[in-house]
Amino acid sequence: MLKKLALMLVGGAVLITVPIPLSAQSDHSGYTIRRALVHPARPEDDKAVDPFxxxxxxxxxxxxxxxxxxxDVNSGSGYYTEIMARVVGPDGRVYAHNGAVNWSFVKDAAERRYRGPLLNITPIHNGREEVDLPEASVDMVMIALAYHDYWFKHAARKEAEDIPAILASFHKALxxxxxxxxxxxxxKPRSTAEDINQYHRVDPQMVRGQLEAAGFIFAAESDLLANPExxxxxxxxxxxxxxxTNRFIFKFTK
Known part of the structure; x- marks a missing residue:
């Protein structure tokens, strides 16, 4: 994708095409995302779930x-990690976090992905849900299908998570x-800890309230993944x- 710069010269108009590096352009059209999704090295298993x-x-x-x-919080085996790494490119970086519980499930698959050619991925799996990134070091935090796992009972989780502390670490990094x-x-509305552990789902308004209490500002929501049935x-x-499943998408800012 090239942008064109037109210069008017004495005696007529001359059109000069000036290439602008993609990393310097905004990507509102989603060109780099589309390119990442069809990348030949992307696993077929990942592509198979794109429609969902x-x-x-x-x-x-x-x-x-x-x-x-x-x-990328509790990034699992790296579905979004790989896409985002290709989008942000060599000038960007994706921190692929996994807490102790997630890591116990995805360790082998995630490490296979990290051994790939993408050098702008930094894995974080220190056994904690909090992250210790420098203050104001990331432009975006993604928590995809993982927030409910803070209530998941598992041998790798020794005690209940301190969710305000976890969110504070994200707020600091953003x-x-x-x-x-x-x-x-x-x-279901007003989900209890037992509900969330049993069904692996969470009340959207609980999530919104916790994030706003942590200092994040609610910006928008999307029904892209809604399924009322x-x-x-x-x-x-x-x-x-x-x-x-019926999935909510909330966007917050700092």
Whole structure:
């Protein structure tokens, strides 16, 4: 994608085409995201779930652009990590975080992805849900289908998570004006800890309230992944429902 600069010279008009590096351009059209999604090195298993996860639309809504530094919270085996690493390019960076519980499930798959050619991915798996990144060092925080896991009971989690402390670490790392995006399965209103642990879903308004209490400013929401026919008392891992749950998307700023 090249932008053109037209110069009017004495005696007529001369059109001069000046290439502008993609990393220096805004990407409101999603060109770099589209390019990342069709990259030949991208795993076919990732591409197979794109229709359910709609990464192009999600990342356009988030405002991801080349050159950004992004924190991918509980990034799992790296579905979004790889896409975002290709989008932000060599001038950007993706911090692929996984807490102790997540890491116990995804360690092998994540490490295979990290051994790939993308050198702008920094894994973070220090056994903690909090991150210790420098203050105001990232442009965006992504929490995709992972917020509910703070209540998940597992042998790798020795005690209940201090959610305000976790969110405070994200707030510290995010630049003023930066974006936090959270996507999760919609649970029943006023979900209890036991509800969230059982169904792997969370009440959207609980999430919004906790993030606002942490200092994030609610900016927008999207129904890109909404499914009003979904049952909030069903497991997202039910094969008949997998990838088709009712999911909320909230965008916050700092």
């Amino acid at each position: 996860r709609r990464p192009l639309d999600v990342l356009l809504f988030a405002g991801l652009e080349p050159g950004m530094h992004v924190l 630049k003023p004006g930066g974006t936090l995006l959270v996507i999760d399965h919609v649970g 979904d049952n909030p008392l069903s497991s997202p891992y039910d094969p008949a429902r997998y990838g088709r």
